[in-house]
Amino acid sequence: xxxxxxxxxxxxxxxxxRLASAAPDMVxxxxxxxxxxxxxxxxxxxxxxxxxPDAARPIELKPESIAEIVFPAPTNAIAPSSNSCRLLLxxxxxxxxxLVACDRETVALETRYxxxxxxxxxxxxxxxxxxxxxxVFDEITGLDGWTQAASAAxxxxxxxxxxxxxxxxxxxxxxxxxxxxxxxxVAEIQFDLAWKGPLNLAIALYTDSLRPILLSAKDQGxxxxxxxxxxxxxxxxxxxxxxxxxxxxxxxxxGQLPFPSLKNNDRMHVDLRVSxxxxxxxxxxxxxxxxxxxxxxxxSGEGTCMRFVQNPGGVVKLSHLRITQWNGLFEESTADExxxxxxxxxxxxxxxxxxxxSNGKLAFRAAxxxxxxxxxxxxxxxxAHRQAPPAQIPQGTVRGTFAQxxxxxxxxxxxxxxxxxxxxxDFGRARLDPAAFTRLQFLVPDKNxxxxxxx
Amino acid sequence: xxxxxxLRRLLVGLLSGSLAAPAAQIDVRSxxxxxxxxxxxxxxxxxxxxxDLLQFVDGSLMHGGLISMNPAFxxxxxxxxxxxxxxxxxxxxxxxxxxxxxxxxxxxxxxxRFVNGDEVxxxxxxxxxxxxxxxxxxxxxxxxxxxSLQTITFLSSNYAVLxxxxxxxxxxxxxxxxxxxxxxxxxxxxxxxxGSLGRDFNLSGSSTIEFDLAWRESFALLVxxxxxxxxxxxxxxxxxxxxxxxxxxxRRFDSSRQLPPRNFGSVPWPVPxxxxxxxxTIQLNQEEGTxxxxxxxxxxxxxxxxxxxxxxxxxxxxxxGGGLVFQQEGVGAGSQVRLSNxxxxxWEGRYEPEPPGAMTxxxxxxxxxxxxxxxxxxxxxxGKVTLALGDxxxxxxxxxxxxxxxxxxxxxxxARDPWEVRAHFPYGGSVSFQLQKWSDxxxxxxxxxxxxxxxxxxxxxxxxxxxxxxxxxxxxxxDQEFEGLNE
Numbered sequence: 006x007x008x009x010x011x012x013x014x015x016x017x018x019x020x021x022x023r024l025a026s027a028a029p030d031m032v033x034x035x036x037x038x039x040x041x042x043x044x045x046x047x048x049x050x051x052x053x054x055x056x057x058p059d060a061a062r063p064i065e066l067k068p069e070s071i072a073e074i075v076f077p078a079p080t081n082a083i084a085p086s087s088n089s090c091r092l093l094l095x096x097x098x099x100x101x102x103x104l105v106a107c108d109r110e111t112v113a114l115e116t117r118y119x120x121x122x123x124x125x126x127x128x129x130x131x132x133x134x135x136x137x138x139x140x141v142f143d144e145i146t147g148l149d150g151w152t153q154a155a156s157a158a159x160x161x162x163x164x165x166x167x168x169x170x171x172x173x174x175x176x177x178x179x180x181x182x183x184x185x186x187x188x189x190x191v192a193e194i195q196f197d198l199a200w201k202g203p204l205n206l207a208i209a210l211y212t213d214s215l216r217p218i219l220l221s222a223k224d225q226g227x228x229x230x231x232x233x234x235x236x237x238x239x240x241x242x243x244x245x246x247x248x249x250x251x252x253x254x255x256x257x258x259x260g261q262l263p264f265p266s267l268k269n270n271d272r273m274h275v276d277l278r279v280s281x282x283x284x285x286x287x288x289x290x291x292x293x294x295x296x297x298x299x300x301x302x303x304x305s306g307e308g309t310c311m312r313f314v315q316n317p318g319g320v321v322k323l324s325h326l327r328i329t330q331w332n333g334l335f336e337e338s339t340a341d342e343x344x345x346x347x348x349x350x351x352x353x354x355x356x357x358x359x360x361x362x363s364n365g366k367l368a369f370r371a372a373x374x375x376x377x378x379x380x381x382x383x384x385x386x387x388x389a390h391r392q393a394p395p396a397q398i399p400q401g402t403v404r405g406t407f408a409q410x411x412x413x414x415x416x417x418x419x420x421x422x423x424x425x426x427x428x429x430x431d432f433g434r435a436r437l438d439p440a441a442f443t444r445l446q447f448l449v450p451d452k453n454x455x456x457x458x459x460x
Numbered sequence: 461x462x463x464x465x466x467l468r469r470l471l472v473g474l475l476s477g478s479l480a481a482p483a484a485q486i487d488v489r490s491x492x493x494x495x496x497x498x499x500x501x502x503x504x505x506x507x508x509x510x511x512d513l514l515q516f517v518d519g520s521l522m523h524g525g526l527i528s529m530n531p532a533f534x535x536x537x538x539x540x541x542x543x544x545x546x547x548x549x550x551x552x553x554x555x556x557x558x559x560x561x562x563x564x565x566x567x568x569x570x571x572x573r574f575v576n577g578d579e580v581x582x583x584x585x586x587x588x589x590x591x592x593x594x595x596x597x598x599x600x601x602x603x604x605x606x607x608s609l610q611t612i613t614f615l616s617s618n619y620a621v622l623x624x625x626x627x628x629x630x631x632x633x634x635x636x637x638x639x640x641x642x643x644x645x646x647x648x649x650x651x652x653x654x655g656s657l658g659r660d661f662n663l664s665g666s667s668t669i670e671f672d673l674a675w676r677e678s679f680a681l682l683v684x685x686x687x688x689x690x691x692x693x694x695x696x697x698x699x700x701x702x703x704x705x706x707x708x709x710x711r712r713f714d715s716s717r718q719l720p721p722r723n724f725g726s727v728p729w730p731v732p733x734x735x736x737x738x739x740x741t742i743q744l745n746q747e748e749g750t751x752x753x754x755x756x757x758x759x760x761x762x763x764x765x766x767x768x769x770x771x772x773x774x775x776x777x778x779x780x781g782g783g784l785v786f787q788q789e790g791v792g793a794g795s796q797v798r799l800s801n802x803x804x805x806x807w808e809g810r811y812e813p814e815p816p817g818a819m820t821x822x823x824x825x826x827x828x829x830x831x832x833x834x835x836x837x838x839x840x841x842x843g844k845v846t847l848a849l850g851d852x853x854x855x856x857x858x859x860x861x862x863x864x865x866x867x868x869x870x871x872x873x874x875a876r877d878p879w880e881v882r883a884h885f886p887y888g889g890s891v892s893f894q895l896q897k898w899s900d901x902x903x904x905x906x907x908x909x910x911x912x913x914x915x916x917x918x919x920x921x922x923x924x925x926x927x928x929x930x931x932x933x934x935x936x937x938x939d940q941e942f943e944g945l946n947e
Contacts, residue, residue, distance in 0.1 A: 031520075034541050038522045052543055059516075059548040061534075070541035177733060202705060202733040203678050240678045271676070319705075319733040 028077035035072045040064075044074055047420035049401040068401075073446040076439075079408050088365070088380055089135040090114075091411055094128050094431060095390045099411035104132065104380065107362035118407070118441035128431045129388040134380070138193065138329035142186045145172055145326050152215040154181045167315070173324035176315035183215040183312035186328055190281040193331040194311070199272035202319020203240030209250075209314070210235060210279065210286070211306020217314050224253050230307030233286065235277075239264045247286060247298045249305035259298040265290060274325075280333045281306070292410075332384050345369070346387040349378065359386070396430075398451045403427075405437075406444035414448075513557040513646050517926055521646075526556055529898035531879045550878040553925040557647055561627065561921035564888035566597040568619070571889070572604075573611040574909060575868075577927075578882065579889040584612065587840035597888050601910040607869045608909050614861055616807045622661050623804040624887045627921070632659045633691045641788065647922075648800035651788040657799075658690030658785035665808040666746045669784065673703070674737035676796040680704045680789040685744060686779035693787050699765065699778040701742060701751065705729055708753055710763045716780075727753075727761040739801075747808075749777045823847070825856065826863040837864060881905070882924040883915065892927060 029041040032055060045054035045063055052065040053074075092100045092114060102116035112129060114122045148169050155164040165178025174182060188194070188211055198206070209218075212232030219226060220234070231251040238244060246261040276289040281304045287297040315321050333352060345359040347369060357371035367383060369376040396414075403417040415427035420439060428434045514537055515521045524539035534549045535556075568581035572594065585593040591603035626632070629644035634657055641655020649657055663686050673681070683701040687694045697716045702709045709726035712719075731738045743752035743762075752762040765777060784804070788797050823837040825847055835849040845861060847854045882892040883903070893905035893913050903915045 029518075034522075036523065036541075038520075038539075038541070040520045040522060041516070041518050057546075057548070059534075059550070059552050061547055061549070064546050065543040066541050067543060201736070 030077070031075040032066070033072045033075070034070055036070075044076075044420070045422070047417060047425075049417050049419075068447065071447050073444060075444050076408075076442065078443050079440065090132050091135060092124065092132050093130045094124070095130045095392070096128070096396055096414070096430075098413050098429075098431070100124075100413060101135070101407060101409055101411050104134075104362065107359065109360070112362075118438040119435045122432045122435065124431050126388060127390060130390050131388060132386040134383060134385065136332075138331060140327070140329050141189060141192065142326065142328040145169070145174055145324060148182075151182050151184045154183070154216045155179075167313070167323075173322050174313070175320065175322050177320040179315055179317055181217040181312060181314045183209070183212070183217075183310055185215070185308075185310045188279075188306075188309045188311065188328065189330050191331050191333040192277075192279045193329045194277040194279065194326075195275065195328075196326040197272065197274050197322075197324045198237070199322040199324075200319050201271065204237055204319065204321060205240060205316040206237045206321055207314040207316060208235040208237070209233070209310070209312035210277070211281075211304075211308055212310045212312055213308025215310060215312065217312065218250065220248075220250065220256075223250065228252060231305040232308060233306055235286075235288075237264075245288070245296065247288075247296075249300055249302070251305060257302075259300060260296070262296050265293075265295055278331055280331075283333070342392070343389050345389050347378075348384045348386075350382050350384060352384075359388070398448050400450045402448040402450060404446040404448060405442040406446075407441055408443045409441075417445075420445075512559050515554045515557070516552050517554045518552060526558075529895070531895055531897075550925045553878070555922055555924045557922045558920060559627075560918070561886050562916070562918045563624070563886040564597050564919060566888065568597070569615055569617070571613045571615060572609065573613070574608050575610050576608070576892055576909075578891050578909070580891060581615075581889050584840065587837070587845075592840075596910070597885075598891075598910075598913065598915060604909055606866065609866045611866070612864045614858060614863065618665075619805060619807045621803065621805045621887050622663075622667070623659075623802065625802060626800075627886070632657060635692050635787075637692065642786075648798050649786075650799075651797045652795065654788055656692050656785050656787045658684075658687070658692075658783055660690050660781075660783040661804055662782040663784065663804075663806065664782060665806055667744050667804060667806045669740075669742040669744070669802075669804050671740055671802040672737060672798075672800045673740050674798040674800070675705075676736065678705055678795055679797045681797060682785075682787040682789060683742065684779070684783075684785040684787065685742070686776065686781055687783045687785055688779070688781035690783040690785055693785060694779070694781075697779050697781070699751070701753065702726075703729075703740070705733075708755075708760055710751055710765065712765055712778075722765075724751075724763045724765060730755050730758065730760055744778055746777055751778075820865070821867050823867050824865040825861055826865070828860055828862055837866070876926070876928040878926050880927055882927055883920045884922040884924070885915075885919050886921050888919070892924075 030044045031039055031041050032044070032053070033039045040055065040057060042055050042057040042064075045056050047053050047068070049068050051068075053068055053071060055064045055066055057064055088104045090102065090104045092102070092112070094100070100114060100116065100122070102114035102122070105113040105115050105121065107113070107126070109126065111123045111125055112132075114124060116122055148167075151167075153166055165176060165180045167174045167176045167180050167182040169175075176182075194210075198204070210233040213230035214227075214232070218229055223229075229252055231249065231254075234248045234250050236244075236246040236248070238246075243264045244261045245264060247259045249257050249259065273290050274292065276292070278287040278289075279285070284300040284304045285297060286300075288295055313323055332350075344356050346354055346356045347359075347367065348354055355369065355371055355376070357369050357376070360368040360370055360375070362368070362380070365380050367376075367378050367380060367386075369378065399416055401416045401418075402414060404412055404414045406412050413429070415429040415435075418426040418428065418434075422439065425437050425439045426434070427437055511523045511525050513521060513523055514526075522537070522539055524537050524542075527536040527538050527545055529535040534547055535553070537546045537548060539546060566581060569583045571579060571581045572584075572592075573579050580594075580596050582594055582596040585595070587593070587606065590606040592606060592609065594601050594604050626644060626647065626649060629649075632644075632649070634640070634642050635655045637655065641653040642649050642651045642657040644650075651657070667685075669683070669685065673679075681703045682693065683703065684693050684698045685701070687698050693700070695713055695715070698713050700711045700713070702711065707726040707728050710724040712722045712724070715721075738755050739757065741754035741757070743750070743754070745752070748764075750762050750764055753760045786799060820834075822834040824832055824834045825837070825845065826832045833847060833849065833854070835847045835854075838846045838848050838853070840846070840858070843858050844855045845858060845864065847856060877894065879895045880892060881895045882890050884890045891907065891910065891913065893907040893910070895903070895905050897904040898917065900917060903917050903920065905913045907913050
């Protein structure tokens with residue numbers, strides 16, 4: 006089988022798989038219209054071919070009328086290996102792959118979606134290694150092991166129970182559910198929330214009590230160890246708040262933030278990164294860092310349990326609870342953009358100049374001489390770089406969002422099931438696997454921009 | 461410090477798997493969120509969005525224009541984003557909403573609600589041998605089988621529909637305090653910011669205000685009726701109905717007559733938390749001095765607001781003006797309120813046209829004094845309805861009847877053809893029929909109730925397809941996710 010027919014067969018198989026997929030693609034137009042269906046092909050000079058279940062023939066859409074195309078997220082996540090990393094480029098692009106090598110001119114990244122990419126050093130901003138973190142808790146599988154209790158603040162007859170269904174807990178009345186999740190000192194806590202009606206949820210972190218604490222009468226009630234209460238309220242106070250709670254201690258708040266606008270208004274992905282040694286808790290919603298709290302009085306959490314308390318409001322769904330040990334990387338850098346820097350596992354920063362990366366080792370010239378360090382002992386690298394001026398947006402520019410995280414801006418030359426051809430100022434022309442992307446945003450070109458980027 | 465913050469953000473972004481994409485050229489996040497929730501978002505800047513609107517059962521939608529429609533070949537749709545016109549079969553089409561429709565003119569004496577969901581204003585002549593003789597605005601129909609009827613609502617002689625829309629924003633006043641708080645899109649007014657939306661309807665006498673209310677997150681909607689000002693709430697002379705996700709309450713302010721504010725009490729919001737839309741009906745009965753609220757055709761509460769403390773004051777019950785104002789109050793981040801299918805009718809006397817009641821296994825007659833009687837209706841003739849109560853037969857003058865609810869009859873479930881459509885007419889109710897022909901001059905169809913039908917296409921505001929198929933939530937926001945929860 007020659008390569009051309011093999012590509013054709015692969016494309017046919019990819020198309021068949023996409024058409025058989027239950028979840029449809031979605032095209033969003035610049036005027037706000039949207040259609041579900043399947044993307045068949047893109048020729049940016051001519052048309053976007055779209056299949057709709059009611060249309061006998063593919064619909065040909067004008068590329069300039071399209072704002073973005075969204076694909077269903079793949080269900081099979083790829084486990085990171087020892088050299089897996091994300092590269093952040095100075096222009097805002099963010100690429101995932103395996104770090105292969107680095108010299109004074111380029112960094113080589115082996116990717117699943119584009120093969121080996123060679124990227125100029127001066128285009129790079131930073132690199133973070135993605136290592137498999139020890140999992141402490143993974144997924145809600147039922148009520149076993151959890152302790153339910155009546156909400157301490159519920160009026161008589163108002164208290165309910167959390168119920169379990171299909172990997173999720175639901176509460177439609179005030180209810181408390183808790184478990185000793187053995188929270189580590191440095192932890193990443195992730196979960197998904199969805200709700201109907203007002204969201205009014207209190208989450209106790211690092212508590213030692215499986216029963217809810219009535220805060221207004223905490224000093225008169227049973228003893229409990231200190232904990233943090235994270236409040237998510239999109240209705241009455243419309244804010245997110247973090248309170249350190251201790252017996253016989255006055256009320257304290259670490260600072261609230263207005264409830265943010267979200268990608269979807271009835272669900273969000275919550276990611277908490279906690280570092281006991283640094284007395285810090287960082288909150289990301291839908292992958293955006295929204296708040297970092299530092300407790301000036303030291304870490305207040307004295308237990309290893311979590312408790313979810315639904316307060317009067319709507320219906321809430323809690324799912325995909327996952328707790329992992331975390332590398333504790335908050336902000337170890339002075340972010341000196343004129344020098345390279347790296348962070349070993351112990352968290353200290355080493356500044357200097359990167360000579361090379363090869364054979365799994367980093368060669369680094371520091372103030373006290375040449376340092377060699379296995380990549381396995383590194384958490385992150387920052388590259389000296391210049392602030393990139395705002396890039397012009399040429400005709401046909403598309404921003405792709407990777408299913409596994411990260412974004413890449415490129416000029417799209419063609420899109421077929423199984424293969425898309427793009428060009429990019431940093432690595433030139435490349436063939437990418439379309440399945441790597443969940444979203445393609447069609448950017449409006451600058452009026453004076455040329456048709457192609459340099460590269 | 462700035463460098464620190466930048467790198468911290470970058471590192472956390474890198475670790476969390478993705479970076480926030482820079483702002484796109486249109487607010488696509490808002491648009492996606494809005495549309496996935498099946499509540500259209502604020503039109504993107506520069507979007508024209510003119511023309512008809514084609515909606516699919518999966519929640520997707522496309523503006524443009526209907527070129528032709530034929531049961532043999534499907535429908536041909538023109539869309540400015542498509543290079544060629546699009547030929548579609550109606551298998552997944554939910555509706556077409558036409559940008560323009562001519563109102564029908566009529567002076568109905570009754571409104572019929574059918575078991576299949578149709579609702580037609582017209583005049584009743586008689587009910588004999590289980591068949592109703594009825595004249596609709598589109599012509600005198602053959603005898604209508606009694607089994608197809610759900611409700612007959614009798615209208616007072618001076619009943620008039622003042623408004624049936626919105627078809628556009630003409631005539632409406634958006635309060636200047638928060639300009640842009642309300643906007644019109646695709647047959648609905650949408651609010652994402654606090655603000656008022658008002659219009660002077662020259663309300664007088666008694667009236668019925670009906671509308672579909674849909675919301676995202678929380679809402680606090682004030683309805684001020686019979687008000688003087690329509691660009692804001694009138695704190696001096698207003699009767700305010702307060703709708704929130706918690707309760708419905710009624711207040712009256714009348715400082716012009718130096719009366720203290722009165723709170724008439726509240727009733728819990730009856731819509732389950734998992735739902736985000738409801739049909740609201742407000743009955744404003746001047747003669748009885750009452751405000752009645754129905755939610756999804758179920759009575760929520762009736763308040764007596766006649767101001768007894770006024771010491772015999774003969775001022776207006778609700779307010780002295782003729783306007784109506786919707787004020788969206790407590791809009792939080794991501795909240796949205798949507799008003800559509802607004803219908804305002806006016807009537808006099810005690811002849812309050814109640815919303816259709818739920819069907820039971822007996823016929824029910826509702827009277828002017830809000831009493832009701834259940835039995836078997838054997839006929840309507842000569843201005844009287846005959847009701848059998850066991851061995852007793854009552855002849856009741858129609859002047860004393862406000863509504864007849866017919867007993868439910870078992871209906872055979874049948875597969876519905878996608879070309880079985882329901883047409884909605886401004887001021888003319890809705891009629892379903894098997895579409896046979898659609899041209900730019902005539903729409904022809906066959907109804908199991910009315911027989912052969914013919915309309916002008918310009919009379920139709922909306923055409924529904926796949927009548928047996930409830931519009932589905934879009935895949936990303938699934939109501940099914942919360943279905944069946946019952947603690």
